[in-house]
Amino acid sequence: MTNRPIEDKLEIIIDALRLGADPEDIMRLFPDDREQLAPLLAAIGSAKKLSPPDPEGLAIQRSRSKLLVEADHLSDKQAKNFFGWRFPRLVFAVTLVVLILIFGAGGLLATSAQSLPGDQTYPLKLAVENLQLRLNSGQESRTVSQFRYDQRRIDEVQNLLDLQRLEPVFFSGVVEESKPEFWIIADILVKVNPETNLIGTITNGSFVEVKGSTTAEGWIAAHEIRLRTKEVFGILDELNAEYLVISGQQISINPQSQIDPRLIVGDQVVALVEASSNDRLWANAVIRLPSNGN
Amino acid sequence: MADSQPIDISRLLRLDPSTVAAVHDTYYSEVYRYARYRLGDGVAAEDLTSDVFMKLLEALNNGSGPRESIKGWLMGTANNLINDYYRKHYRRQEMNIEDVDLQSNINPIEISEEKDEILLIRKAMLSLTQLQQHVLALRFGGGYSLEETAGIMGKNINAVKALQFRAIAALREEMEKLQL
Numbered sequence: 001m002t003n004r005p006i007e008d009k010l011e012i013i014i015d016a017l018r019l020g021a022d023p024e025d026i027m028r029l030f031p032d033d034r035e036q037l038a039p040l041l042a043a044i045g046s047a048k049k050l051s052p053p054d055p056e057g058l059a060i061q062r063s064r065s066k067l068l069v070e071a072d073h074l075s076d077k078q079a080k081n082f083f084g085w086r087f088p089r090l091v092f093a094v095t096l097v098v099l100i101l102i103f104g105a106g107g108l109l110a111t112s113a114q115s116l117p118g119d120q121t122y123p124l125k126l127a128v129e130n131l132q133l134r135l136n137s138g139q140e141s142r143t144v145s146q147f148r149y150d151q152r153r154i155d156e157v158q159n160l161l162d163l164q165r166l167e168p169v170f171f172s173g174v175v176e177e178s179k180p181e182f183w184i185i186a187d188i189l190v191k192v193n194p195e196t197n198l199i200g201t202i203t204n205g206s207f208v209e210v211k212g213s214t215t216a217e218g219w220i221a222a223h224e225i226r227l228r229t230k231e232v233f234g235i236l237d238e239l240n241a242e243y244l245v246i247s248g249q250q251i252s253i254n255p256q257s258q259i260d261p262r263l264i265v266g267d268q269v270v271a272l273v274e275a276s277s278n279d280r281l282w283a284n285a286v287i288r289l290p291s292n293g294n
Numbered sequence: 295m296a297d298s299q300p301i302d303i304s305r306l307l308r309l310d311p312s313t314v315a316a317v318h319d320t321y322y323s324e325v326y327r328y329a330r331y332r333l334g335d336g337v338a339a340e341d342l343t344s345d346v347f348m349k350l351l352e353a354l355n356n357g358s359g360p361r362e363s364i365k366g367w368l369m370g371t372a373n374n375l376i377n378d379y380y381r382k383h384y385r386r387q388e389m390n391i392e393d394v395d396l397q398s399n400i401n402p403i404e405i406s407e408e409k410d411e412i413l414l415i416r417k418a419m420l421s422l423t424q425l426q427q428h429v430l431a432l433r434f435g436g437g438y439s440l441e442e443t444a445g446i447m448g449k450n451i452n453a454v455k456a457l458q459f460r461a462i463a464a465l466r467e468e469m470e471k472l473q474l
Contacts (some may be wrong), residue, residue, distance in 0.1 A: 007455040010462065011440060014433065043466035046415045046474065047434045052330035055323055055340065063344040064318050068311055070348060074355045075309040197311050211311075224311050 009033060013041055017048065068199055072226075116156050118167035154186045160214045161188075169220065170211045172228055175204050182219070185210055189219035199226040207274065232271045232281075233289075236263060244286065246271055251281045258285040301364060307354055318347055321365060324436055325372050331435025332376045332427060334416050342379065346372045366446045369436070373428050380420075411474070418468035426461035429454065 009030055016026045023041055030037050112121035129149050153171035160167055173186025183190045190210060202208055202225060212222040234247025243252045251273055271286040305313040325346050330339035349371050353359040360367035419427060432443045444454045
């Protein structure tokens with residue numbers, strides 16, 4: 001022991017302390033170095049006194065939720081980098097027209113319209129829907145289209161289950177029933193397991209987005225179920241204690257809704273909206289936007 | 295503290311939610327314990343740990359995330375954020391006794407003496423270089439072995455042993471100055 005470098009001896013002391021050895025017993029290992037090592041042993045004992053407790057479960061949960069929301073946000077931005085702002089609508093539209101001219105309007109697009117998740121032409125179907133959503137100028141028209149595409153996703157999932165095809169899928173719908181292992185969302189049986197990411201406070205009646213995979217047994221293995229919220233931009237047409245109307249769209253208010261107290265009719269606003277059923281929207285928050293020129 | 299289950303980096307780069315969640319759940323406690331050891335405050339450690347994971351997302355999104363070891367990257371980032379934290383709060387490093395957060399199961403009669411001692415140890419610790427604080431926090435806060443610490447710091451084992459020796463000797467010296 002005595003020929004070892006002092007750094008090695010210190011490491012032995014740290015290991016011995018970690019294993020619960022008595023400091024006096026440890027010092028007996030190094031009779032010749034006692035004078036030098038004893039103060040260091042005391043310092044190690046002090047350093048160990050700062051040893052922290054484990055984190056609280058709630059803190060872990062909070063951090064996890066925050067991280068997943070941000071991951072989703074960045075993931076959306078990544079997708080937009082391709083089909084979004086950096087790919088201007090006009091260029092996208094022209095490209096699509098060229099594609100139609102090349103492949104024939106009734107050919108590829110018609111085929112893609114019938115495609116299901118996992119098919120080669122399915123991404124084209126989503127791209128066309130995305131384009132149509134973007135070209136819809138009115139909020140109301142966009143909302144109607146969004147509901148139509150939501151229903152299309154549900155039909156696709158149902159088709160895949162009927163065909164017993166195993167594919168990754170996503171769809172949105174209302175939680176009709178939630179039991180410990182199986183949920184029913186938009187009439188589809190969804191299996192939730194401990195690995196399933198549940199994002200947001202989800203209850204029966206909530207409108208959610210589901211990411212998962214079809215199974216041969218006829219249900220969806222859920223990877224993620226997320227409470228769906230969306231933003232509604234527009235002019236505030238009406239505001240009362242029960243609801244507000246933004247550019248013709250009625251949105252209900254509940255005691256949890258956070259409404260900017262300065263709001264007056266005619267303001268340009270953005271509302272973060274949660275849909276609890278296909279025909280009723282709830283405001284989580286409504287904020288006044290600066291008007292043009294201000 | 296054995297290395298965790300393999301993480302699919304390609305899925306992580308795509309910000310796949312289940313992989314992001316798996317990274318968070320695997321490493322949260324380790325990063326928190328390290329941060330709590332260095333900062334001494336539970337709330338600040340929670341905030342900083344959360345920031346470390348947000349930085350990871352940011353880096354992944356910019357294509358500059360971990361190359362070899364996720365754990366090494368997270369701990370390195372935690373170290374940098376803590377160093378920044380102390381730079382920003384330099385003038386507030388002189389702590390009050392009330393700032394020291396103790397576990398609640400300590401006998402109330404002993405709390406005052408214990409708090410004084412912890413406060414002084416922490417004060418002595420803050421006098422060390424950032425690298426010395428880093429190595430002690432990894433060993434005694436994170437509970438990492440010498441080998442794991444060397445891996446996280448990207449140094450060889452002998453270099454870590456030497457650094458650790460200097461850190462403990464410096465801590466002893468500072469404690470003597472504080473009559474501990």
